[in-house]
Amino acid sequence: MxxxxxxxxxxxxxxxxxxxxxxxxxxxxxxxxxxxxxxxxxxxxxxxxxxxxxxxxxxxxxxxxxxxxxxxxxxxxxxxxxxxxxxxxxxxxxxxxxxxxxxxxxxxxxxxxxxxxxxxxxxxxxxxxxxxxxxxxxxxxxxxxxxxxxxxxxxxxxxxxxxxFGASQNPNHILTRKIMKSGLLKPCPAVVIKRGGLKVKEWSGLVNAPPQPIPPNLDWDLYCGPSPLRPYHPHRIGGTHRGYWDYEGGGLADMAQHALDPETWIWGLDDTAPVEATPNAPPAHHDAVGMWGWVELKYASGLTLVLDSAEWGDPWDTSKRRGVSLNDLPEAHRDTIRSAPDPEPLLNFAQAVLQRKPPGGHAEAAHRTATIFHLANIAIRVGRSLRFDPVREIVLGDDEANRLAYQPMRAPWHL
Amino acid sequence: MPSSTPAIAKLVSQLPDTDADLDATQKAQPDKLGRPSKFTGPDPNKAEALFAEALAGGTTSLAELIRLIRPPGHPDFKSFKAEYFLHGLAVHAARPGREPARALLVNTLAAQLANPQLPNPVRAFLARELQFVGDATAAAALGRLLADDTLCDPAAAALVAIRDGAAAQFLAAWPSAHGRRRLVIIQSLAALRDPTGLPTLRQALADPHPDVRHTAAWGLAQLASPAAIPDLLKAADAADPFERIQSTHACMLLAERLAGAGNTSAATRIYTHLRNTRTHPKEHYLRDAAQKAMDRLGASATS
Structure with missing residues (x-):
C-alpha cells in the first residue's frame, strides 16, 4: 500500500x-x-x-x-x-x-x-x-x-x-479502516511505505557554525524558551531551525505529520503507537539533525510502517508493500465488515468548536501520529532498535531512548 | 588546537569532512574550507570500529579526545569532528551489554567537568552528554556546576535526566543560590517529584519572583501534598491574569494527583473551590472542568 x-x-x-x-x-x-x-x-x-x-x-x-x-x-x-x-x-x-x-x-x-x-x-x-x-x-x-x-x-x-479529511471520504480507505478497527485481521499483513519527500538533507543543521552576535531586537532567550540557550546563529531561526534537535527533528518531523496523518486514520492507529522501531542511519550529531536511510516500525497488530528517506544508503525493499482487503478474511468475517456502519464524518476545527466535539485531527490522534516520527528519530539518534509500550508510552529497557522521549525543559518552562 | 596523542587525533580525523569541505577539496578551493556546513556522516560500521578503538584506550584516550574539543568560534577550533566523535562514542558505549564501556565514559566525563583548562562551552557539552548517558555516579560532579551561572542549566538538565541522587544535589545548592539559579533548582526539584524537596518548594511559594512562585506551585502539585492546598488555592485566586491561570492549573493538577493517591476528600475540596469561585463567564470552562472531575470522583467512589 x-x-x-x-x-x-x-x-x-x-x-x-x-x-x-x-x-x-x-x-x-x-x-x-x-x-x-x-x-x-x-x-x-x-x-x-x-x-x-x-x-x-x-x-x-x-x-x-x-x-x-x-x-x-x-x-x-x-x-x-x-x-x-x-x-x-x-x-x-x-x-x-x-x-x-x-x-x-x-x-x-x-x-x-x-x-x-x-x-x-x-x-x-x-x-x-x-x-x-x-x-x-x-x-x-x-x-x-x-x-x-x-x-x-x-x-x-x-x-x-x-x-x-480527504482520505476519510474514500470508500477504499473506509473499508480498510473498518477491517482494521474490527480487530478480525490477525496478524495484519499490511506493509505501508512512505518513500522520499521527507526533506532530510534540506532540513539538516550546520555542524560547524560559529556563534554570531545576537541582533539587538531579537529576544533570543524567549525564542529558545524551553530548549537549551545555545549561542546564536541565524541558521537556528527562520525556517532553518528545523535542522536542530533543540527546535524540531529535521525533515522527518517536519513532513511526516503531513504524510502520516491520513495513514493513521485509514489504518485505525489513532489510539496506539508502534511497538518496535529499527533504524538504518549513520551516527547522529548531538545538535544538528543529519542523514538517515530508513526506519521500520511495527505495530502490535502486525502492520509494518516504513519511513524511507531515499537520500542515504540502501533503500528498504519496496516490493514488500502490501495492502489489505476483504479477501484476507474468512467469508463470515467479510459479512461482519460489510454490515459495519461507516465511520462518522470528521469535523473540521470550526465545526468542532461550535459543536464542542473532537475534530478530525484531535489531540490524541495528532499525538499518536507524532509519536511515530518521534520514535523513528529516537531510533536514529540512539542507533539501535527500540521496543515501545504504547500504553505507558515508554521505551522498554532503554534509558537513553527514554531520555529523548521525556526531555527536561529549561526553566521556567515545564509541561 | 591543543596537543594530543596521535592515535586519538588520527581516529578522529578518519571521520568524513563536512559537505562543504568535501566539495571545496574536490574543487581544489582551499580558501573555502571550513565554511558552516551540513554533513552526511560516516558508514555506521566504520564509525563503530573507531569508537571501539578509542574506548580501548581507556581513560587516557577519552581525556585526550575531550581535550581536542573546541566549540565553533573558539580561537582553537579546527573541526567539528572531535565533538561529533565523542557523542557517537557515547551512543556506542550506552548500548545494552556495554556497561563497562559506559561506566568508563561516565567516570571520565564526570572527572573532566572539573577540568579548569576546558572552556565552559565544552564543559556544558560534557554535561549534555551526561544528560544522555550519565548515572548516579556523575551526580556529585554535576551538582558542583549548579553554583556556576553559565553551567547551572545544562548541569540541572543532566541531573533531572539521571534522577538517582539528583535531589540531594539541588537541595545542597539551594541555600547559596541566587537569581536564575534559584529558579533552575526549584524547577528541577519539581520535575523530580522527590518528597525531600517539599519544604524547599513550600518556601519558594513565597518567593518575590513570580516565575519561582509558579514553578514551586507546579512542584507542590506534582508531589500531591495536601498541606499545599491552602497556599495553592490562595495563589489561584490572584488577580493577576496569568498568575491566576497558572495557579489554577497547579490546583487542578494537585487535585488529580490527590485523587490518584486516593485522597478524594482533599481533591474534592479543591474542585469545589474552583467550581464556586470561577463565576466570570470566561472562566466557566474551569467551573465545568472542576464539576466534571468531581462527577468522575463520585462515580469512582460509588462504583
Missing part, C-alpha cells in the same frame, strides 16, 4: 466549504457549555507565530468559521522573536500576554515546534480552543501533556494538517 498524495490545505478548504453548506450551525452560546457569553457571530482570534506558515494557518482558521457563518476577528498576534515589533496591544512578543486576554476565544499557533506544546497547553489552560501547526510536538512527553490539557479543560485542539 503506497502512501497517499496528501490533501493540500487549499483542497481541504474547498471540501470544507462544500461540506459546510450541509452542516448544522450551532449557536455561539454552546461554546464552553452553560453560562457562556451570549450568542454572537464573532469570535476573538489570535495568531501566535507570525512567520512562515503563520498567516496561512490563521487564514485557514478564519475560512473554516466563515463557512459556518462566524466571523473571527484577529485581536492579537505574537512573534516570540522580535522585541521591537510589539506594542502590547495588538502585537506581542510574550505569548502569555495574549493568552491572558479574555476577549480571545480561538488561537492559531505557528511558532517553531519547540513552542507548540507549551503554548497549546497554556492556551487551553486559559480557555482557548487551539489550531496548532504541525509537527505537534518536539518529543513524546509533550504530546501526552497536550492531550491531557485538552481533556482536563474541555478544549478543542486540531493539528494543522488535513490529509485525513
Amino acid at each position: 503506497n502512501l497517499l498524495p496528501r490533501t493540500t490545505r487549499r483542497h481541504f478548504l474547498r471540501q470544507s466549504l462544500a461540506a459546510g453548506a450541509a452542516c448544522t450551525l450551532v449557536p455561539r452560546h454552546v461554546l464552553g457549555a452553560n453560562g457562556q457569553p451570549p450568542p454572537s457571530s464573532t469570535l476573538g482570534g489570535a495568531l501566535i507565530g507570525v512567520g512562515g506558515r503563520g498567516p496561512g494557518t490563521f487564514s485557514d482558521l478564519v475560512k473554516g468559521f466563515q463557512t459556518a457563518g462566524i466571523r473571527v476577528q484577529k485581536l492579537a498576534e505574537c512573534d516570540v522573536r522580535w522585541k521591537d515589533r510589539a506594542d502590547n496591544k495588538t502585537r506581542y512578543t510574550d505569548f502569555r500576554r495574549v493568552l491572558e486576554r479574555k476577549d480571545i476565544d480561538v488561537v492559531a499557533i505557528a511558532t517553531p515546534p519547540h513552542w507548540h506544546a507549551l503554548i497549546s497547553i497554556a492556551a487551553m489552560q486559559a480557555g482557548k480552543d487551539v489550531l496548532c501547526e504541525k509537527p505537534m510536538t518536539r518529543f513524546i512527553a509533550e504530546g501526552r501533556a497536550v492531550v491531557d490539557a485538552a481533556n482536563r479543560y474541555g478544549r478543542i485542539f486540531q493539528i494543522g494538517t488535513y490529509g485525513r
Whole structure:
C-alpha cells in the first residue's frame, strides 16, 4: 500500500466549504457549555507565530468559521522573536500576554515546534480552543501533556494538517479502516511505505557554525524558551531551525505529520503507537539533525510502517508493500465488515468548536501520529532498535531512548 | 588546537569532512574550507570500529579526545569532528551489554567537568552528554556546576535526566543560590517529584519572583501534598491574569494527583473551590472542568 498524495490545505478548504453548506450551525452560546457569553457571530482570534506558515494557518482558521457563518476577528498576534515589533496591544512578543486576554476565544499557533506544546497547553489552560501547526510536538512527553490539557479543560485542539479529511471520504480507505478497527485481521499483513519527500538533507543543521552576535531586537532567550540557550546563529531561526534537535527533528518531523496523518486514520492507529522501531542511519550529531536511510516500525497488530528517506544508503525493499482487503478474511468475517456502519464524518476545527466535539485531527490522534516520527528519530539518534509500550508510552529497557522521549525543559518552562 | 596523542587525533580525523569541505577539496578551493556546513556522516560500521578503538584506550584516550574539543568560534577550533566523535562514542558505549564501556565514559566525563583548562562551552557539552548517558555516579560532579551561572542549566538538565541522587544535589545548592539559579533548582526539584524537596518548594511559594512562585506551585502539585492546598488555592485566586491561570492549573493538577493517591476528600475540596469561585463567564470552562472531575470522583467512589 503506497502512501497517499496528501490533501493540500487549499483542497481541504474547498471540501470544507462544500461540506459546510450541509452542516448544522450551532449557536455561539454552546461554546464552553452553560453560562457562556451570549450568542454572537464573532469570535476573538489570535495568531501566535507570525512567520512562515503563520498567516496561512490563521487564514485557514478564519475560512473554516466563515463557512459556518462566524466571523473571527484577529485581536492579537505574537512573534516570540522580535522585541521591537510589539506594542502590547495588538502585537506581542510574550505569548502569555495574549493568552491572558479574555476577549480571545480561538488561537492559531505557528511558532517553531519547540513552542507548540507549551503554548497549546497554556492556551487551553486559559480557555482557548487551539489550531496548532504541525509537527505537534518536539518529543513524546509533550504530546501526552497536550492531550491531557485538552481533556482536563474541555478544549478543542486540531493539528494543522488535513490529509485525513480527504482520505476519510474514500470508500477504499473506509473499508480498510473498518477491517482494521474490527480487530478480525490477525496478524495484519499490511506493509505501508512512505518513500522520499521527507526533506532530510534540506532540513539538516550546520555542524560547524560559529556563534554570531545576537541582533539587538531579537529576544533570543524567549525564542529558545524551553530548549537549551545555545549561542546564536541565524541558521537556528527562520525556517532553518528545523535542522536542530533543540527546535524540531529535521525533515522527518517536519513532513511526516503531513504524510502520516491520513495513514493513521485509514489504518485505525489513532489510539496506539508502534511497538518496535529499527533504524538504518549513520551516527547522529548531538545538535544538528543529519542523514538517515530508513526506519521500520511495527505495530502490535502486525502492520509494518516504513519511513524511507531515499537520500542515504540502501533503500528498504519496496516490493514488500502490501495492502489489505476483504479477501484476507474468512467469508463470515467479510459479512461482519460489510454490515459495519461507516465511520462518522470528521469535523473540521470550526465545526468542532461550535459543536464542542473532537475534530478530525484531535489531540490524541495528532499525538499518536507524532509519536511515530518521534520514535523513528529516537531510533536514529540512539542507533539501535527500540521496543515501545504504547500504553505507558515508554521505551522498554532503554534509558537513553527514554531520555529523548521525556526531555527536561529549561526553566521556567515545564509541561 | 591543543596537543594530543596521535592515535586519538588520527581516529578522529578518519571521520568524513563536512559537505562543504568535501566539495571545496574536490574543487581544489582551499580558501573555502571550513565554511558552516551540513554533513552526511560516516558508514555506521566504520564509525563503530573507531569508537571501539578509542574506548580501548581507556581513560587516557577519552581525556585526550575531550581535550581536542573546541566549540565553533573558539580561537582553537579546527573541526567539528572531535565533538561529533565523542557523542557517537557515547551512543556506542550506552548500548545494552556495554556497561563497562559506559561506566568508563561516565567516570571520565564526570572527572573532566572539573577540568579548569576546558572552556565552559565544552564543559556544558560534557554535561549534555551526561544528560544522555550519565548515572548516579556523575551526580556529585554535576551538582558542583549548579553554583556556576553559565553551567547551572545544562548541569540541572543532566541531573533531572539521571534522577538517582539528583535531589540531594539541588537541595545542597539551594541555600547559596541566587537569581536564575534559584529558579533552575526549584524547577528541577519539581520535575523530580522527590518528597525531600517539599519544604524547599513550600518556601519558594513565597518567593518575590513570580516565575519561582509558579514553578514551586507546579512542584507542590506534582508531589500531591495536601498541606499545599491552602497556599495553592490562595495563589489561584490572584488577580493577576496569568498568575491566576497558572495557579489554577497547579490546583487542578494537585487535585488529580490527590485523587490518584486516593485522597478524594482533599481533591474534592479543591474542585469545589474552583467550581464556586470561577463565576466570570470566561472562566466557566474551569467551573465545568472542576464539576466534571468531581462527577468522575463520585462515580469512582460509588462504583
